[in-house]
Each structure stands twice: as structure tokens, then as C-alpha cells.
Amino acid sequence: MKKKLIILTTIITTCLTCTSCWNYKEIEDEYIVAGVSMDYDSQKDEIVINLEIVKSELKEKEMAIKSKVIENRGPSFFDAIRNTVQTSGKKAFWSHCKVFIFSNSIIENTSMFMSALDFIRRDPEVRDDAYILVSRDPLAKDVWDTDVKITDITSFYLGDMLENEKNISTYHATEIWKFINALEDDYISPTLPTIKKEKYLDKTISKIHGTAVFKETNIVGWLDGNETENFLLLIDELKGGVYTIDIKTEDETFPISFEILSSKTKLSPSINEGIIQINISSKIDVNINEYSSLTNLFNPNGLKLIENQAKKSITKDVTTLIKKAQKELKSDIFGFGRVVKINMPEVWRNFEDDWNKEFCNIDFTFDLDFEIKGSALKSRPLKVVK
Template sequence: MKKEIIGVLIIIMILNITVLTSCWNYVEINDKRIVSGAAVDYDEKNDKIILTVETVTNRLGKETERTKQEIFYSEGSTIFEAIRNIIEKSGQKLFWSHAKVMVLSKSLLKNKNKFLGVIDFMDRDVELRDNIWLFVSRNKEAREILEANLQLDKIVAYHLEDMMENKKSVSKFHAVPLWEFVDKLAIKGISPVLPLVSKITYNNRDVVEVFGTVVFKKLESVGFLNGIETKSFLLVINELKGGTLVIQEDKLFDKPIKIAMEIFDNKTKITPVYSDEKLTMNIDVKTKVNINEIGAKIDLTDEKKIKRLQEKGEQVIKNDIQNVIKKVQKEYRSDIFGFGTIIERKFPKQWKKIRDKWDEYFLNLNIKVNVDLSIKGTALRLKSIDVED
């Protein structure tokens, strides 16, 4: 009996070793093309999704491993059909698990059903990661972005991913992964946005630039924010951690002088106040900067002059925030700031009463902005460069 039990255990152990130490769905990486990024256009005349895919293949050379970029095109009535049709041209099934970016065209955004189909596929498909970065092409066609001939044979998708990871230094776009866009579509009280990307020519070579924001109301793109407006938007939602602030000062100099400051820290707190059946959103902004450039002679050891520059900076930030909120309220009528979700957390009972009429409430919502700017440093100099007259 003991021998039979031991025999059975040995068989089970052998089976476990065989199953657990092998990959049942293992595929040699050379049997697939790795997708680094994709672009989706829409042909309205023929009612077709036009898919552009950037793929990378690794090839071992004599000394190092070299990465090769290839672009493939296909079309279909849906994005899934377009993906399957691309196999006819690539000769291999595409490997989507390493895809970094998806660029969408304005023509696609105009057709809500096609746009929803693309987003639904991306969110539903098991291969695509939910942290893939989304963009809207400023160029006529989204494929133009992936076709950019970047210096040093860079992979366009990887270049865009690097830009998203280093967004702190620019602060003129809001990096949006797929999961965030999908979540905001499903939540009442906040609307999604996407960054704008464009291919431009600079010094006779292609450059990919991410600058500005597309404003959505549900699935409809209703407007755009430029770089300055986007920076103010990031300030409001507490997503701005760097960038520059430029002010123009005239009282401390003989003529108006521009002063550049570097933002190295920012904290924004939004507090809803409910009084006399009226809602007010208090936005308190605390920003820390260093002075990095002054185009005139000034002694920055003088506290009165520092205070003057602080006040000027506070006014600039306050005006910019008020302007972008007013624009979004009156022109786009889309709560990209998430005021509704903040009210729901703080005043759930009141939110239930106004939830279905939030668009109307948002349009007339009273907003107060307070800015506290601190100049913490002057880089390596306390005084301007002394130039002999």
C-alpha cells in the first residue's frame, strides 16, 4: 500500500514539474513583430479605419544588438479588422504588449461611434496595456506622427514615451494613459482631456512636439487649450511640478523688463464651500520658484524688490488660472477640473440634488483663486551682472 502511495506521489511530482516549469503559450520573440506605437485615422468617404503601426525588430550584429523600425499600414471597418488585415503585409502576428503610444486623428474624433470602438477595443483587448499613452494629432493625419524621420533613427513611440516621463520639465501638456481617459469617461463630474502632438520641421529635420490639450465633453472634442492655458489647467488640478513663469516688471526699472522664474514645486488645494444654498470653489495655489533670468540690473537682496516680484508673479498666475477656467466654463462647458467629483466627496447629499444638472451648475459656478508665490532662490547670483557703462 505504501509503495502504491509513493508511486502515485512520484507521478504527481513529475507532472507538476512538467507543467509548472514550462510556458504553455511560449512564443519565440522572433516569430512576432513588436508594436512600439500605432496611429488611427478615419476615412469618412469609405467609412474605413486606417491603421498605421510602428514596429521594432531586434537583430544581432557583429558587436551590438540593433533595433530596426518598420511602418505598416492597413484598413478595416473596425480597428480589430484593420489589425488582423495588417498580418497580410507584415507576414507575422503583431505583438501589442509593448506598445507605448496610440495617436488618434481629429477625423476619428468627429465620428463618435468609430472613436468609441477604438477606445473600447484598446480597453478590452488583453494584449494592450492600460497605461499606453494617448495623443491627438495636430496634423491632418495621425500617421504623419509615426512617419517622422527623427534624428539618430529614433523610434518615434519610444521618443514620445520619454517625453511623457519627463513632462515635469515642460508642463505644457497633460500626459494621459488609457486607463485615466476611460475612467473619466465613466464618471459624472469630471471630463477627460488628451495632449496634442504634431510633426514639425525644425532646422531641416522632423521634430515631434507635444504641446496643448484637447478638451472633451463625454466623447465629443469641444475645444483646445494652448500651452499657457494647459499650464494653468495643470496648476488647478495639482499636476504642475515644474516649468517656467515669465513676468514683466515696469516699476522697478526704467522700462518693462521680463524676468524668468523656474517653478520647482507647487501645491494646489480645491475646497468647495456650500453656504446659503450656493456653491463656491476656493482654489488655493502655493508655488515655489527660483529666479533664473533678469534682463536688467537689480539687487535681489532688497526685500521690498523681492516682495514686488512675488506680488507680480502671483497676479500673473491668478489671471492665467481665471482666464482658463472662464474659457472652459463659458466656451466648452466641460468640467475638466473635476470640480463635480470634489463636491461629491465633500457634500454627497447636495451633489445628489445637482448631479443631473451639473452642466448648468458648472457654467455658473463661483470660483475664487488665491495664489501664494514664494521666491526661494536666485540661482547662483544675488545681484545682476555688473556691466560697465
């Protein structure tokens, strides 16, 4: 009986004392950060941050969600953030932050770049699945000054674009944890998607397109949208998008747009006379979604012609991309080192101290299986009556 009484007392005491949130905060005491851009002022040796914060407004008797951009600066990222208290009167709340946008000037300043990354990784409020972008504009803060916005919160709009990368595949969305893991690995070089302001008709928009290639903490080059698509194929991350390829017949040359239904890539290493070789095997299934000729190739021989020419075109582009990574970028963005480390650990131990140098000298083969699965709703081209 005494034992039961002790247990009951313990349960009642626990229920009465442990029912509240230990880190409870009033939302009115902080401002919600949706995104942040970072620039470097070389004259003052300061980091300049622009925070897009979320605020609510009463408009026509209805509550509307708007955004406001707050700028501040300091000798470090954390110092600049805390200085915003002087201008806003509130502390930043980071759990809803979607994007961190770095300018090239920040990345070139290694200490500033690493300082910001360390805060992002260390702060308990920042989510590891937030995205990192590199601005191709001189100032990263220009991303907040655009004409076309699908939503009132630019950061949420950019976050939605990054989450839907599989529908376009001209950039590779990279979360914080993935980028930092790649920085700390010795067998793969990190990459980040890029963003740039562009003119569209008479408007200015922010466009996510292409890839920044890193070697350690330095940007060593860039990939355009088409190169990024083939990069995604090689790292087995191509989930969708479009391939547009010129097809040649005896009478004409015309483009066909293929919708990527699925793709799969396998890498296997081998070694011959001390030279590492990476054997790449890819399979791409597509639909014909746009056909710009009156010539009917929707027959077994015609479809085989299309498949062979598409295979040849993609193989050429992939080969060019790998050689660019080896000769120009000198950076293993494909994870070839990881494949060697996992499958041939004894060989890896001979090259791990200087893998980027060895990566530039390895051989590779590329085998592609390109298969047309269908042609959407139509099985023939447009027929024009003469």
C-alpha cells in the same frame, strides 16, 4: 508514511508538469508594435492605421534596432489590425506599444473612436499605462514622417517625452486607464495631450504641446501650453516647468523666468443661497533661473515686488482659464464635481444629473502663495561696467 508519500508525489508531479509558460510565443512569429496612429477615410468609411513596428538589423557585424511603418485599413480597428497579417505575414504583439495617436477625424466619428478604445481596453496584451495623444495635423500618420529623431523608434521617443512632462508642463501625459476612467465618470471631463508637426530651422519635428478638451466623447476645444500649465496647477499635477512673467519697475519692464520647484493645490466647496462655490488655494515655490535686467531687485523689497507681480499675473491667467472652461468649453476638466461629490454628497445629488450645466454657473475663489526660494548660483544680476 502514506500521507508523506502522497505529498511528495504531488510535489514531484507539480514540478514536472507546471514549469513551462502556458502562453509561450516565439518572437519570430510576431512583430512588436511600438506605436499606432489612426485616421478615418470618410469616402470608404474605413479606419486607416499605421503601425510602427520594431525590427532588428545586422549592420557592420552589430545588431541594430530599427523601425518600420505598416499601413492598413478596415471597417473597424480590430479588422484593420488583422489585415496587417496579409502585408507582414505576422500577428501584432502589443505589450510594448507606447503610444496611440488619434486624428480628429477618428474622434469625430464616435463609433470608430469607441471601437478603437474598446479594443485598447479589452485586449490583454495592451498595457493600461500606454499613452493616448490627439493629432492636430489633418492626418495622424504624419507623425512618423519627421526629420529629427533622438532615437530610431519614434514611439519610444514620444513615450520618453510624455514620461518627462514634469520638466516642461505644457502638456498633460494621459495613460489609457486614466482617460477611460474620466470618460466613465460623471464628475470630471477627460483631456488628452496634443501632438503636431512643426518646422524647426530647416527640419520637421513632432511637438507635444497643449491639451484637447473633451465633453463626453467629443472634443469641445483646446488649451495652449500656458493654459495647460495652469490647468496642471488646478488639478494638483504641476510638478515642475517654467513660469515666464513680465515684471514692471519704474524704469522698465522685463521678463523673469522661474523654475517651478514644487506646487500644491487644495479645493474645498461651499454653498451660499443655492450657488456652489469652489475655494482654490495654491502654493508655488520657485527659483529665479533667468533674469533679463541690469536693475538689482535681489533684496527684500525687490523680491517682494517680484512675488506680488508674479502672483497677480498667475491669478489673472488662472481666472481666465476657469472662465474659459465655464463659458466656452462648458466642460469640468478640473474635477470640481468630484470635490462636491466627496465633500457635499447631499448637494451633489441635486446636481449630478446635469453637472456640466451647473459647472458653468458655480462661483470660485483663488488664493495663491507664490514664494521665491532662491536664485540658482547667483544672487545678483549681471553687472556691466560702463
